[in-house]
Amino acid sequence: MPWMRDAVVVGAGPNGLTAAVELARRGFAVELFEALDTVGGGARTEELTLPGFRHDPCSAVHPLGAGSPAFNAMPLHRYGLQWLHHELPLAHPFPDGTAVTLARSVGETAMSLGPRDAGAYRRLMAPYLGKWETLAADFLKVPWDGPPRDPVTLARFGLNGIQPVAWLNRRFRDDKARALLDGLAAHVISPPTTNATAAIAMVFALAAHEHGWPVARGGSQAISDALAGYLRDLGGVIHTGVEVRRLDELPPARAYIFDTSPTALARIAGLGRAYRNFRYGSAVFKIDYALDGPVPWSAKEARRAGTVHIGPTSGEIRAALRAAAVQGRAPETPFLITAQPTLVDPDRAPEGKHTYWAYGHVPRGWDGDLTDAIERQIERFAPGFRDLVLARATAAPAELAARNANYVGGDIACGAFSGLQTLLRPKLALVPYATSHPAVFLCSSASWPGPGVHGMSGHNAAKAVWRRLRQAR
Structure with a gap:
């Protein structure tokens, strides 16, 4: 037998x-x-690009x-x-050379949003600080699989989180705060008007304050x-x-x-x-870069951040996500999620060189090339970026699906x-x-x-x- x-x-x-x-x-x-x-x-x-560059x-x-x-x-x-932490988990730059930041400190994050919205951000996050272990255990398990460890905190989180992030953002007066939260919610590749995207934004923000956004x-x-x-x-x-x-x-x-x-x-x-009846979502177009130096961000905060969101206004972010998820077309001005791991892990590239990756959202199965649109967007906030590119490895939805069969149509x-x-x-x-x-x-x-x-x-x-x-x- x-x-x-x-x-x-x-x-x-x-x-x-x-x-x-x-x-x-x-x-x-x-x-x-x-x-x-x-x-x-x-x-x-x-090694997707050149020898010695690990992506x-x-x-x-x-x-x-x-x-x-x-x-x-x-x-x-x-x-x-081993987890490695950048000075800042996230920076969200603007065309004028400034940026808002998602820092380990709630206070530092709030101050970056400006005096009109600092208090609103503190009030939003305060009930959950120091409660990550119980909240994460409750939030990440099947909701009806046993009683929650902290039902009061979970219920409070749920009342805020079940909303679209666009509704949550009504508590902020300036667009910089709204853009930060919209960008966080965009990690699930869904427009900010989608229910429960507020929960995604809040979980990512709280994770930064409690454990950071590290790389391995x-x-x-x-x-x-x-x-x-x-x-x-x-x-x-x-x-x-x-x-x-x-x-x-x-x-x-x-x-x-x-x-x-x-x-x-x-x-x-x-x-x-x-x-x-299971539905797959929108896809991404991703580029891995081998660079001759660090990304030349205009905003000094972006030079210290592990993740940089590129899409300055909530309007731009919503338009980009709506184009990919609802209208079935690639956005002319994509919202980008980018990462620069070699700032804290230099051994991933030859001495003095860097790795960097970026992706924008596209319809599932899209067969176009978003390279130029992505690089034009990066150049808005890092003039001279293209001059540093030694090599690039692009991955459209079909390539992503070929590398990982779980990414049906490029849906990561x-x-x-x-x-x-x-x-x-x-x-x-x-x-x-x-x-x-x-x-x-x-x-x-x-x-x-x-x-x-x-x-x-x-x-x-x-x-x-x-x-x-x-x-x-």
Whole structure:
């Protein structure tokens, strides 16, 4: 008789690795299968441009990683994970050479917004300061999976967070504050008029104040490698370079957990149209740069920040997101999310050189080239930027999907953040990670709580699996 594993995980992204670790920590026999030659998913590091320049093809900055309840319960530092912090988590520059900042300090952030809005920002964030551990644990789990640890704080957060960020911004008098919050909410690739985008903006802001927006020393691959190293020490087995096409290609197991898109899970597990109503969202066009020096920002604050948002007004941000998500066209003036990791991690590039990445939003499956529009936008705030470019690696939606099958049509969030899907990912269910097959589960960022390198979808899915396995025993 073939040996029966407790769990087989398909896909070695942060969520698949986290699910495998959570089960292995509880004494279950676990094997993991990854189609590519290395683990990582959306947390990889590769030489995309020139020798010696190490880039993160997708996620580079980790606001939710450093504060993840799942990651913080693991000894990942023993396996090489080290968080590095820029002087400022985020800068949002303006054409006049000034900038607002998201700093570790609430006071510093508030002061950058100007005297008319400083008090409003302090009042918005004050109820949640010092409460990240309980709030994150409550917010990132399935809402109906047990009572919250701090129901009063969660309820207060929910009343603010369920709004569109455009409504939350009514408390601010000047556009600089509104642009900062709109830019934070844009990380889920949805217009600021979408319900619950206020929660996204507030979570990212609070994460900066409580844990920062760090990068992993050496690149995001360090997160995946730490998880993999811990899994192996727990007795888990990892197979790379194995593409799974059918469930019967996998070894016998009591549970199968997929860190894949719902579409791929349904195809592999033979679930037919199980996720026919699941909607994928807009895509991004991303560029990784090898630079001859640091980005020459006009705003001095941007020269110290790990992340720089480019799109000065709330009007520009909303127009760019609406073009990609609603109108089905690429914006003429894209809103950009950019990162400059070598400011604090210089070993990722040859001496004196830098890596930098930027992406703008485009419709899913878009096949155009946004390079010129992106670089024109960067030049508005960093004159002379193009003169520093040694090489660039562009990735349109098709290239992103080819690198990572979870990014269907270039949707790096693995599912639209809109309608009921903002809170019910991937669909309405008592256990959203379970499927119609009693032994098959979903753990990717298509499931609650959604995108980001935090492992919580994997953590929550593993919890559902070990409950099922414990009942079976």
